[in-house]
Every structure is written in structure tokens, then in C-alpha cells.
Amino acid sequence: MRIVTLPQPDDFDAWRDAARGLVADATPPEDVVWQVAGADTDLFAAQAEPPPPAPPGFSVPRAFLDLARNAILSREPERFALLYTLLARLRFEPRLLDDRADPLVRRLDRIAKDVRRDIHKMRAFLRFREAPEGDGEGAATRYVAWFEPDHHIVRANAAFFVNRFASMRWSILTPEVSLHWNGEKLEEGPGAAKTDAPDGDPVEEVWKTYYASIFNPARVKIGAMLKEMPRKYWKNMPETALVPELIAGAQARESGMIETARAAVGGNSRIAWEALRDEAKGCTRCPLYKPATQTVFGEGPVDAAMMFVGEQPGDQEDLAGRPFVGPAGQLFDRALGVAEVDRTRTYVTNAVKHFKFEQRGKRRIHAKPGAGEIEACRWWIEQEQMLVRPQVTVALGATAARSLFGRVVTIGRERGRAMTLPEGGAAWITVHPSYLLRLPDKTQVEGEFARFVDDLRKARATIG
Structure with missing residues (x-):
């Protein structure tokens, strides 16, 4: 009998190394006892021995690795043994994962699915509450959340919250493990009690x-x-x-x-929109708020049938506090006029709410937002989308498209056709007006302007 003790209940790397050595040593699944250090151990725990040295790796289907990484996070006590049994069989049945009728494959699929659902629930339902550290005006603020996961998903979910709330100082408390982010480094702590988290805050x-x-x-x-x-x-x-x-x-x-x-909808939505706009004025989700003059939020009727999303405010927008008022905004207005779209009846906003720039002498030169900055601002776009509920949303440029779809989008491939947003709703993708301003050839500018206007007309035509 071989006893394998893993350091943590969610340690995929330790399980993989041990399983690799056991397979190379031709150890039958029924001869292996899996346990976690510090947890209730098997009666044979006294016979525990280190696993055989891991030999050079061998090939397994990518689908197995994806399945195993999720299933390891489950609270199912037999997960380690089930995965090792599947791994041992894959050596001789390389297409086993394609057999969805196989009881072992079916069981592990269900286990992995439950874990993925729990990961989603944590991302959707975790709520941070403000918890000032110290007294007085200069007291630092930490945001604390309490969550009770069904499975061992907290460490696996850490990167999501670090990326999404990179500029916040936050703690996620759970019964088994706690995570603490100070804006630069993620640290892990022991489990906590619900009473350690604040009950509420003014927000x-x-x-x-x-x-x-x-x-x-x-x-x-x-x-x-x-x-x-x-x-x-x-x-x-x-x-x-x-x-x-x-x-x-x-x-x-x-x-x-x-x-x-x-x-009714117009009145309630306007109140909610004003509250959202006022909250955005104090946004510190990414470092861009520090050099910028102010948050530039969206504007327009909250029952608009058409929403335009640009990249970020420019120099003049940053100073005026309104989107699309600079040179690109003037060209945008001209294109809307030709396309017979009334800007006053549309909602216009940006994927990133603060101006990112490089200082060159007295000039502030536009700098493209990074992935982290786009992701940090996605929360605001999502709220604007839910409030306005436009029939059609037009992404002006790659940054806007990435913000709306949550992935890198190639304008050349997706431009000119109706698409569906991840949360529902029609969308069109076209270029940002600033692209036309950068074209050196006048003839090319005229052609691209006409194509841009055509995109706007197509999007307008889809409104019922």
C-alpha cells in the first residue's frame, strides 16, 4: 500500500507529481491511499511514505489537465483516487475522455462542473465592504469580503480578483483560508469567521x-x-x-x-445613473486616476436605443469632463450627421474613464490603455449597459470591443456585421474616429470616412 500525503487540498501540482511517479512505477490505483496533511488521515497514515521521484513527463490529453485542475478543487473525498484511476487508464485508452458514457469520465465531469459553478458564484456574489484602517481623514481604506465556498476554490480564484481590483486594498475572508492584497503583493492567511468582516458600509x-x-x-x-x-x-x-x-x-x-x-423607467434609471456617475467620480480602481484631471463618465439619455463606447477620454475631454468633445469627437459628430444619427438621442461613453497620457513638455500625448486598466473599468461599462439597456451598442475601436466582449477582438475580422454581447444585446464594431485623423493620405481619409459612416448607418438600421 502506498500512502501519498498532499500539502493542501487544492494542490494540483503536488498531486500531478505524485501521480506521475506512481504511474511510472506501475502502481495500481487500488494500492494508493491519498490524504491531505493536517486533515483527518486514514488508519494507514502511520505507513505514509514519500511518493516515488517524479520521472520525465509523459503526454496526456489537454482535456485531462483541464478536467483535473478543476476536479482537484472539489470537496469530493475520492477526487484524488478517481483522477489517478483515470490517468492510469489513459495510458492504455488514449481516447477514453471521448467516451461520455464511461461512468468514471461522467462522474469526474460532474465534479469539475460543480467546481466551475462554485468559481462563478464566488465571482458573481462576493461583495466587498469598506473597512477603514485607523481613525481620521488620512486613514487608509481596505475593502473586506466574506464568502463561504462549497469547494476549495479560493486560491484558484485569487488571480481574478487581483486583476479586477488591482488598485484596491482588499481582503477576502473564508472559513478555511484568507487572501490579502495590498495593491502590489498577494498574501495568504488562515481562515476567518464571518464576524471578522464588516456588516455594511455607506456605499x-x-x-x-x-x-x-x-x-x-x-x-x-x-x-x-x-x-x-x-x-x-x-x-x-x-x-x-x-x-x-x-x-x-x-x-x-x-x-x-x-x-x-x-x-417610470426613465425617472428611476436617471436617479440610479446619477448615483453611479457620482460614485465614478471617486474611482481609484486603477492608477490612471492619479494624473488625470477628473473622471469622464458617459452622457446621454438613460433610455437611449443606441450606445457608443470609445476608448478613453483625450486631452480636451479630460479638461471638459465630457466624452468626445475634442478633434475625434468633432469628426464623430460629423459622421453621425451624415449617417442621420442624432447624438442627443444616443448614449456616449468610454471603455476607460480616465485620460492616460505621456507628458512631453507642455503637451499631454495620448497613451493606449493596458489590459489591466481596461479590465478595471469594465465594471462601469457593465453598469451603464444595465441601466441604459440600449438596443444596439457600437464599439469604436479595439479597446472598446475588448471591454464589451471581455477578450481581444480584431476589428478587420469582425467589422461590418451584427454581433451579440456576452450578456445579450446587439453590437457592432467599427474604428475609432481618431483612426481617421491619423491617416496621412486625403483620398484614404475620404474612403475610410465613408466606410465609417456606412458602419453607423448599418448599426442604426438594426434599431426597432
Whole structure:
């Protein structure tokens, strides 16, 4: 009997090294006992011995590695043994993973799926609360969240929160392990209790107002909502305190919405939009706020059927506090006029809300936002999308497209056709007006301007 003790319950690398050595040593799966250091051990724990030295690697399907990385995070006690059994069989059945009827493959698929769902729940339902460190005006602020995962997903999810909230100082507390980010370094700590996290903060009242305003009673499907957002997560989410009341009055509100939809939605959305804009004025999600003059938020009617998303404010936008008012904005207005699109009836914003630039003498030269800055600002775009609910969204340039789709998008390949956003809704991708300003040849400028106008017309034509 071989006893393998792993240092952590989610340590894929340690499991892989041990499994590789066991397979090379031709150790049958039934002769291996897997356990985690510090956890309740098997009766044979006294016989524990180090695994055989890992030999040179051997090939396994990429799909197995993806499956194993997720399944390892499960709380299923047999996960290590099940994966080792599958690995041993793959040596002689290389196409085993294609057999979805195989009981072992099916079981591990279910385990991995449960883990992926738990990872998604943590990203969707974790809420940070403000927790000042010290007293007085100069006291630093840390944001603290409490979460109770079903599986060992906290370490695996750390990179997501570091990338998304890179400029914040935050802590995520869970019963087994805690994560602490100081803006530069991620540190791990022991598990915590729910009482270690703050109960609430002033920002929650703004958030509740916003959530109530975007709650659509006409779309309430209680069964589906509980499936996607189980009640166990409600106690840590400020907005869910409103859910019972909102659901209870859903029928009455639905009737009211049918009769007074434009007025009701417009009024509530404007209040929520103003709260969102005011919150954005203090945004410190990425370092760009430091040299910029101010946050440049979107503008336009909150019931606009058409939304335009640009890259970032330029020099003149940064000074004026409004999007698309500089040279690119003037060209944009001219193109809208030719395309017969009324700018005053559209919502115009940017993927990044602060001006990124390089100082050259007295001039501030535009600098392209990086992936981290785009990701940090995606939260604002998502909220604007949910509030305005445009029929069609037009991405002006690659940065805007990346922000909306959450991935790198090639304009040349995707331009000129209707697309669907990840959260639903029609989208079109075209160039940023500044691209036309950089073209050196006048004839080329005229041709590209006409093509740009054509893109705007196509997008406008999709509005019902």
C-alpha cells in the first residue's frame, strides 16, 4: 500500500507529481491511499511514505489537465483516487475522455462542473465592504469580503480578483483560508469567521438604490433566480435584502410598468445613473486616476436605443469632463450627421474613464490603455449597459470591443456585421474616429470616412 500525503487540498501540482511517479512505477490505483496533511488521515497514515521521484513527463490529453485542475478543487473525498484511476487508464485508452458514457469520465465531469459553478458564484456574489484602517481623514481604506465556498476554490480564484481590483486594498475572508492584497503583493492567511468582516458600509445604500432601479419585475422567474443565486449567498449581498419586497410587489409593478413604462423607467434609471456617475467620480480602481484631471463618465439619455463606447477620454475631454468633445469627437459628430444619427438621442461613453497620457513638455500625448486598466473599468461599462439597456451598442475601436466582449477582438475580422454581447444585446464594431485623423493620405481619409459612416448607418438600421 502506498500512502501519498498532499500539502493542501487544492494542490494540483503536488498531486500531478505524485501521480506521475506512481504511474511510472506501475502502481495500481487500488494500492494508493491519498490524504491531505493536517486533515483527518486514514488508519494507514502511520505507513505514509514519500511518493516515488517524479520521472520525465509523459503526454496526456489537454482535456485531462483541464478536467483535473478543476476536479482537484472539489470537496469530493475520492477526487484524488478517481483522477489517478483515470490517468492510469489513459495510458492504455488514449481516447477514453471521448467516451461520455464511461461512468468514471461522467462522474469526474460532474465534479469539475460543480467546481466551475462554485468559481462563478464566488465571482458573481462576493461583495466587498469598506473597512477603514485607523481613525481620521488620512486613514487608509481596505475593502473586506466574506464568502463561504462549497469547494476549495479560493486560491484558484485569487488571480481574478487581483486583476479586477488591482488598485484596491482588499481582503477576502473564508472559513478555511484568507487572501490579502495590498495593491502590489498577494498574501495568504488562515481562515476567518464571518464576524471578522464588516456588516455594511455607506456605499451599500447607493448600491441598493441602483439595484432597485434596475430590478425588472416583468422578468422575474423565481425558480430560475434561485437556481442561479441560491439563498445561501443572500446574507452576504446587500441588494438581496430588497429581493423579497421586490418580488412581492412584482405583479403590481409589472402592470404599472406596462401603463407608464417610459416615465417610470426613465425617472428611476436617471436617479440610479446619477448615483453611479457620482460614485465614478471617486474611482481609484486603477492608477490612471492619479494624473488625470477628473473622471469622464458617459452622457446621454438613460433610455437611449443606441450606445457608443470609445476608448478613453483625450486631452480636451479630460479638461471638459465630457466624452468626445475634442478633434475625434468633432469628426464623430460629423459622421453621425451624415449617417442621420442624432447624438442627443444616443448614449456616449468610454471603455476607460480616465485620460492616460505621456507628458512631453507642455503637451499631454495620448497613451493606449493596458489590459489591466481596461479590465478595471469594465465594471462601469457593465453598469451603464444595465441601466441604459440600449438596443444596439457600437464599439469604436479595439479597446472598446475588448471591454464589451471581455477578450481581444480584431476589428478587420469582425467589422461590418451584427454581433451579440456576452450578456445579450446587439453590437457592432467599427474604428475609432481618431483612426481617421491619423491617416496621412486625403483620398484614404475620404474612403475610410465613408466606410465609417456606412458602419453607423448599418448599426442604426438594426434599431426597432
